[in-house]
Each structure stands twice: as C-alpha cells, then as structure tokens.
Amino acid sequence: MGYPVVLTCDRTMASEYHGLMFLGFSACIPYGTIPDWIYYPLFCPSAPVRKDGSLVYANCGMRRIESALLSCGFSPEDIIVAHPDHLDKVVDSSTRILSVSSNDPLGIGPATTTFGDLWGGEARMAQKLRELLHHKAVLRHKPVIFLGGPGAWQVAENPDKRKELGIDCVVVGEGDVTAPKLFRSVLDGKREEIPEIVYGDVAPVEKISAIAGGTIIGLIEVTRGCARSCAFCAPSVRKVRSLPMKMILDDVRVNIEAGNDGVILHGEDMLLYQSDGLSINSDAVTNLIREVYSVPGVKFIGISHVSLSSIVSSPQTIKKMAEILELGTPRHPVNYYQVGIETGSPALIGKLMKGKVYPFKPEEWPDVVREGFRISHENHFVCCATIILGLPGETPEDVKITTELVRSLHPYQSVIIPLFFTPMQTTRLQDQKPFTKKDLTPLHDDLLAACWEHNAKWFPELWKYYGRNENIVLRKSVDFFLKHGIPFFLKRIRKDAAKRK
Numbered sequence: 001m002g003y004p005v006v007l008t009c010d011r012t013m014a015s016e017y018h019g020l021m022f023l024g025f026s027a028c029i030p031y032g033t034i035p036d037w038i039y040y041p042l043f044c045p046s047a048p049v050r051k052d053g054s055l056v057y058a059n060c061g062m063r064r065i066e067s068a069l070l071s072c073g074f075s076p077e078d079i080i081v082a083h084p085d086h087l088d089k090v091v092d093s094s095t096r097i098l099s100v101s102s103n104d105p106l107g108i109g110p111a112t113t114t115f116g117d118l119w120g121g122e123a124r125m126a127q128k129l130r131e132l133l134h135h136k137a138v139l140r141h142k143p144v145i146f147l148g149g150p151g152a153w154q155v156a157e158n159p160d161k162r163k164e165l166g167i168d169c170v171v172v173g174e175g176d177v178t179a180p181k182l183f184r185s186v187l188d189g190k191r192e193e194i195p196e197i198v199y200g201d202v203a204p205v206e207k208i209s210a211i212a213g214g215t216i217i218g219l220i221e222v223t224r225g226c227a228r229s230c231a232f233c234a235p236s237v238r239k240v241r242s243l244p245m246k247m248i249l250d251d252v253r254v255n256i257e258a259g260n261d262g263v264i265l266h267g268e269d270m271l272l273y274q275s276d277g278l279s280i281n282s283d284a285v286t287n288l289i290r291e292v293y294s295v296p297g298v299k300f301i302g303i304s305h306v307s308l309s310s311i312v313s314s315p316q317t318i319k320k321m322a323e324i325l326e327l328g329t330p331r332h333p334v335n336y337y338q339v340g341i342e343t344g345s346p347a348l349i350g351k352l353m354k355g356k357v358y359p360f361k362p363e364e365w366p367d368v369v370r371e372g373f374r375i376s377h378e379n380h381f382v383c384c385a386t387i388i389l390g391l392p393g394e395t396p397e398d399v400k401i402t403t404e405l406v407r408s409l410h411p412y413q414s415v416i417i418p419l420f421f422t423p424m425q426t427t428r429l430q431d432q433k434p435f436t437k438k439d440l441t442p443l444h445d446d447l448l449a450a451c452w453e454h455n456a457k458w459f460p461e462l463w464k465y466y467g468r469n470e471n472i473v474l475r476k477s478v479d480f481f482l483k484h485g486i487p488f489f490l491k492r493i494r495k496d497a498a499k500r501k
C-alpha cells in the first residue's frame with residue numbers, strides 16, 4: 001500500500017549501530033574498503049522494520065518532520081517513516097512526496113572527505129542515496145523529491161548533482177515550519193510553485209513538536225543551535241534554543257514505549273541547556289539528567305556533544321552528572337561525549353573560533369583542552385574529539401603545537417579523530433580552499449601519527465567497556481579489527497609519510 005508522503009533516509013542512517021552511536025561514523029569509510037558482507041552486519045545492521053515497511057526507530061530529524069506534519073493537520077494515514085530497503089511497499093501511484101533526510105548526501109563532509117582522500121573510493125552514503133533515488137518505484141511513480149538534513153548544503157550548491165539525482169527541492173536548515181508549507185503546496189497540486197532551494201525558517205520553540213515514534217538509539221534533542229560561532233561550522237548560523245523539559249520527557253517516554261532502554265541527549269553543547277548566553281546553568285543541566293534518568297524504563301543516558309570550555313568552567317556539573325548516572329560502577333563504567341579540539345594553536349583559535357574558548361582566552365586553549373580531558377577522565381567520561389588539519393591560515397608552528405597537545409593527552413581515556421578541513425556552505429569559511437592529501441607535510445604526518453597512536457592505545461581499552469554486552473561474534477570481530485586494523489592504518493600513514501620525506 002502506498003502513502004502520499006514518504007519520509008526516508010539512505011541505508012547507512014537506518015541502523016541502531018548495535019547501540020553504539022560512534023559506529024555510525026563507519027559510513028564515512030569509502031565503499032570498497034570493507035566488503036558489504038562485513039560492513040553491514042558488523043557496523044550497520046538494519047534497524048527493525050514493520051511489515052508495512054515503516055521503521056521502528058528513525059533518525060530524530062525525520063521524526064521531527066513527521067511530528068511537524070501531524071501538528072499541521074496532515075493525517076497519520078497519509079504519512080509513513082519508511083525503511084529505505086522497503087520503498088516498493090510504500091511508494092506507488094498515490095505517492096506525491098518522497099522526503100529524504102541525509103547527513104552527507106555527496107560524501108563531501110569533513111569525515112568522509114578525509115577517509116575518502118586517504119583511502120580512495122566513493123563514499124558509501126552517496127552511493128546508497130543514489131540507489132534510493134533511482135529505485136524503480138521512485139522512477140516509475142515520480143513523486144516530488146525533497147532532500148533535507150544536516151548535509152543538504154552539499155546539493156544546494158550543485159545543480160548538476162540535483163539533476164542527476166532527480167531532487168526537486170533542497171531544504172537547507174530547519175524543516176519544522178517550512179516542510180509542512182512546502183508539502184501542503186504539493187498536495188494542493190501546486191508542484192510548479194516549489195523552488196529548487198529553500199532555506200528553512202528557524203523554528204521558535206513553540207513550533208517544535210514532540211516526536212511520535214522511536215528514534216535511533218533513543219537520540220533526542222535538548223538544545224538546538226550553538227552560540228559559539230566557530231567560523232567553519234554550520235550550527236554557528238543557528239539561533240540557540242533549549243527545548244522545554246515537558247517535551248524532552250515526552251520524547252523520552254515515546255522512545256521507551258518504542259522499545260529503547262535509554263536515550264542520548266543531543267545538543268551542540270549539552271552543558272548549555274537553559275543557559276543564558278554561554279554561562280552554564282548547572283542546576284538546569286543536572287536537573288535535566290536527573291529527571292530523564294528517573295523516567296521508568298531508562299537504563300542509560302548518553303550525551304552527544306559538550307564543549308571543553310563548558311567542562312572546565314563548571315567541573316562540578318560534570319561531577320554531579322557522573323554521580324547521577326552512576327558512572328564508575330560495574331553497571332556504568334564509563335560514558336562518552338563528543339568534543340571539538342580542532343587545533344592546539346591559540347593564534348588559530350583566536351582568529352577562527354574565539355567563542356569556542358569562552359569564558360577563557362585563546363592563549364589558554366591548550367590548558368583548557370588538557371583540563372577538560374582530565375576532568376572528564378576523572379569522572380569516567382570519555383572525550384571523543386576531533387582535530388582539523390589545514391584550517392585556513394594554518395602555519396607549520398600551529399601544526400607543531402597541535403601535535404604537542406595531542407601527545408600530552410595520552411594519559412586520558414579518549415579518542416582523537418583527525419579530519420581534513422572542508423569548507424561548508426552557509427559558514428564563514430565557505431569560500432576557502434579544502435585541505436587534501438596532497439597538502440600534507442611531514443609535520444601533518446607527525447600529527448596524524450600522534451592521533452592514531454593515541455587511538456591505538458585507547459580504542460581497545462574502551463571497547464572492553466562498550467563491547468561487553470555485545471554478542472560474541474561482534475565482540476571478537478571488533479577486537480580483531482582494532483587489534484590489526486589500527487596498527488595497519490598507522491603503518492600506512494608512516495609509509496606515506498616516509499615517501500613524502
């Protein structure tokens with residue numbers, strides 16, 4: 001049976017990743033590097049699907065669009081959040097709209113570009129998106145195709161790709177207010193009025209609706225936007241909003257009813273929940289964690305992102321969070337969050353990311369990073385950090401300082417992923433030159449090696465915690481991958497570096 005409105009995503013986003021959100025980054029490994037028969041069972045098993053082709057758990061962005069449509073009067077019978085492998089069940093002649101969410105539609109996001117450049121091969125998510133949009137049911141019934149999600153900027157600026165993929169309209173930014181208006185126009189027969197690119201209105205909190213179904217690993221929003229305004233980052237153009245406690249708790253309960261046994265609280269800096277500007281409202285943050293953790297059925301809470309400056313400006317908040325979440329106990333040995341180091345250079349930080357350091361000064365940044373890692377480590381949080389190579393204006397001295405900083409983080413349980421600078425549309429650095437493999441210097445090689453030596457130590461240690469509840473096949477396979485894969489990767493970096501020297 002077909003539906004007038006079908007919401008879906010590419011296959012790399014339709015997975016619970018064995019409950020380990022960071023496995024989702026495996027989609028950035030180029031197609032061909034790992035065969036599908038290993039990749040899908042090991043890193044990206046299919047999310048559960050109902051008989052009608054609907055996803056039991058879908059990404060939070062799709063769930064928000066679904067709830068926005070429902071709150072604007074669309075009938076639940078007309079909408080399905082569908083599994084991408086089941087389009088033949090849900091797309092037919094009655095289908096007017098196919099709305100696709102994508103994190104990285106052309107595979108040119110920072111992580112994918114870095115791995116693709118180092119290893120070669122097409123990005124897996126780009127390949128899966130093409131397959132989805134060229135599905136026989138889509139080609140036959142020709143619904144209006146919308147593309148949104150965090151990676152929408154990539155196709156907005158590429159008319160040839162839009163044409164090749166058959167995308168009618170790209171929605172860049174938020175869809176809560178904009179998508180229902182666009183979809184209504186299509187259903188009212190005004191297809192020709194739909195522009196090729198739409199910049200979505202920033203939704204006021206009262207226009208954001210509680211989700212109506214489970215999300216991938218229970219990921220739900222607690223804040224939107226970021227006021228730190230790093231020059232390379234898309235959220236810097238967004239207004240910061242904290243969602244009301246009632247909506248957050250409703251979203252938690254929906255997830256528990258859908259079968260999840262915990263949630264991940266998502267925000268660009270979760271520690272800024274209910275903050276006034278960039279000062280931490282410690283009571284609001286700890287109260288949020290306490291309330292969510294006390295919802296019946298919640299066995300764990302993950303945290304998506306925090307900033308190192310927030311950790312250091314309020315170590316007592318981290319301590320209280322660790323106490324509430326019972327970290328350091330056999331039940332919850334560790335928890336993790338993503339943080340951005342980006343560079344160790346105070347000069348680059350001052351030029352491109354002053355807000356990231358607030359309330360500290362750019363010259364204090366290396367100490368803020370070390371202190372943030374120390375506080376996290378002592379409170380059983382694992383920092384999953386990113387470094388950016390080739391930021392505009394980077395000097396050899398900047399690279400050296402960053403390498404020294406990475407080496408000084410060795411004692412703290414953490415992972416550090418080095419990425420190549422990629423200019424993203426809608427950011428202040430959108431016209432700058434991307435960094436590629438051919439721009440690597442011996443100093444960059446040292447930095448890459450420092451990051452992967454760090455990971456070679458900590459990945460296997462951390463997998464002991466994260467993998468302990470997984471089935472034996474997955475546990476052993478990932479053990480094998482970590483034991484042999486990272487040293488192999490490190491060897492390859494050293495070999496390439498030797499050639500460059």
Ligand code: SF4
Nearest residue numbers: 226228229230233268
């Ligand atoms: S702190 Fe993070 S989310 Fe905020 S603007 Fe900087 S990079 Fe983006």
